[in-house]
C-alpha cells in the first residue's frame with residue numbers, strides 16, 4: 428500500500444509535467460491541424476534557460492529561493508515563448524498555404540536544428556543543477572517503507588493546478604480564448620468576423636511554449652540534470668498524452684499527461700525501469716488503433 | 732459605397748469570376764441572382780479577400796481593398812453572412828454573437844445584443860445552446876445576427892432564405908428591409924429566391940458563368956423576359 432502510494436505521487440508529478448507539455452501539442456493541432464514536432468525542443472530550451480537563470484541569479488547574490496524561482500519562471504517563460512513565436516514565424520507560417528505535409532517536415536527539421544543548436548552552444552554533456560528545493564513530508568510509515576511527498580512535488584502539483592485553472596479560464600471566457608476557439612472551429616469564418624488569424628496562431632504558439640517552459644523548469648528542479656536531447660523523449664510522451672486524451676482537447680491533454688505519468692511510474696515501480704518508455708509507446712500505438720479520437724476527443728460528426 | 736471593376740478570381744486554374752463590374756450605392760439593397768455555379772458566392776468572398784481577386788479593383792468607401800487582409804477589410808465596416816452560414820458549432824449562440832462583435836466598439840455591445848434579440852427573439856431563448864444544435868432556420872438567423880453585431884455599414888448576405896420554410900423566408904426578408912430602412916445599413920444580397928429578392932431590392936444584377944449579364948432596377952428585372960424564363964417561371 429505504501430509502495431503503491433509512493434508510485435502514485437511520483438506518477439502524478441511526472442504526469443503534471445507531461446500534461447503541461449501536451450497542452451502545447453493539442454492547442455496547435457486544434458488551431459492549424461499540424462503536429463509541432465519541435466515542441467519538445469521548446470521545452471528542452473525552457474530547461475536550459477532555467478539552469479542558466481538560476482546560476483546567474485545565484486552568482487548575482489540572490490539567496491532567497493522563492494524569489495529566485497519566481498524570477499526564473501518569468502525569465503524562462505519569456506525566452507521560451509520567444510523561441511516558440513519565432514519557430515512558428517519562420518518555419519511554419521510561410522508554409523501555411525502549401526501541402527499539409529510541408530509544415531510537418533519543416534517541424535521535424537526545426538526539432539533537429541534546435542537540438543544541434545543547443546548542443547553547439549551548451550555542449551553535449553548533461554548540465555547538473557544542485558538540488559534547490561529540498562525537504563518534504565513523510566506521509567506514512569509502514570513496514571519499513573515510508574511514503575514521501577517532497578516540497579518540490581507539492582510545488583509541481585500546485586503550480587500545475589494553478590496554471591490549468593488560469594488557462595482554462597483564459598480559453599473559456601476571454602476574447603482571446605474565444606478567438607482561439609473560433610479559429611479552431613472555422614479559421615476562414617473567424618477571419619471574416621475580423622479576427623487577426625495570424626496573430627491568434629502566433630499567440631497560441633506563445634502560450635504553448637510558456638507552459639512548456641514551466642514544464643522545463645519543473646523537470647530541471649526534479650531531475651537535477653538536463654541535456655540537449657531531453658526534448659525528444661518528453662516530446663513523444665507528451666504527444667502520446669495529447670493523443671490519449673484526444674487531440675484538440677485541453678482537459679484531455681492534462682488527463683492524458685497524468686495517465687502517462689502514472690503508467691510510467693507504476694511500470695517502473697512494479698515491472699522494469701528499462702522498459703518504461705516502451706510501455707508509453709505501446710499505449711500510443713494501441714490508442715491510435717482502437718480509439719483514434721482519444722478519451723475526451725470530440726466526435727467528428729457535428730450537425731452544422 | 733462598393734464598386735467592383737474588372738474582377739477576376741481563380742480557384743487554382745478554374746476561373747470563377749471573369750471580369751465582374753458592379754456597384755452598390757450607400758443605402759441601397761442590391762440583389763444578385765444567377766444559376767448554381769455562376770460565381771455569386773465567389774464574388775461575395777472575393778470582396779472580403781478570400782480568395783483574393785487576381786485582377787481588377789474593389790473599392791469600399793473610397794478605399795482600395797483589393798489587396799487588404801480579410802480582417803482589415805471587415806474592420807472598415809463590412810460584414811458577411813456567408814454561404815452555408817458557418818456558425819461555430821461548438822460555441823453557444825451568445826458566443827457566436829460575441830464573435831460577431833469582434834470588430835465593434837465594446838460600448839455598443841449591450842445595445843447591439845438587445846437589437847439582435849429584438850429582431851430574432853428565438854436567439855434570446857437559445858442563447859446558451861450550442862450553435863451546432865440549432866435548426867437550419869435558427870442558424871440562419873444567428874448568422875445574420877452575428878453579422879449585425881459588428882455594426883456594419885455594408886451587409887453581405889449569401890442566400891439568407893436557403894432551406895427555410897416560406898413563413899420564415901418572409902420574416903427574414905422583412906428583417907432585411909427593416910435593417911436597411913431603420914438602421915441605414917446597405918445590403919448586398921445573393922439569392923436563389925429571385926422573386927422575393929428582386930421585389931425587395933432597389934436594384935439587381937444577374938450573373939452567368941462568372942460574368943454579369945444583366946442589371947437594372949428590381950422592377951425591371953422582374954419584368955424581364957429572360958429573367959422570368961430562367962429564374963422565375965414555375966416558382967411563382
Ligand SMILES: Nc1ncnc2c1ncn2[C@@H]1O[C@H](COP(=O)(O)OP(=O)(O)OP(=O)(O)O)[C@@H](O)[C@H]1O
Pocket residue numbers: 742745747765766767768769770771772773774814
Ligand atoms: N473552393 C473552390 N475550389 C474550386 N472551385 C470552386 C471553389 N468554390 C467554388 N468553385 C467553383 O467556382 C464556381 C462558382 O462557384 P460559386 O460557389 O461562386 O457559385 P454560386 O453562384 O454561389 O452557386 P450557388 O448558387 O450554387 O451557390 C463553380 O464552378 C464552383 O465549382
Ligand SMILES: [Mg+2]
Pocket residue numbers: 771772773814
Ligand atoms: Mg453560392
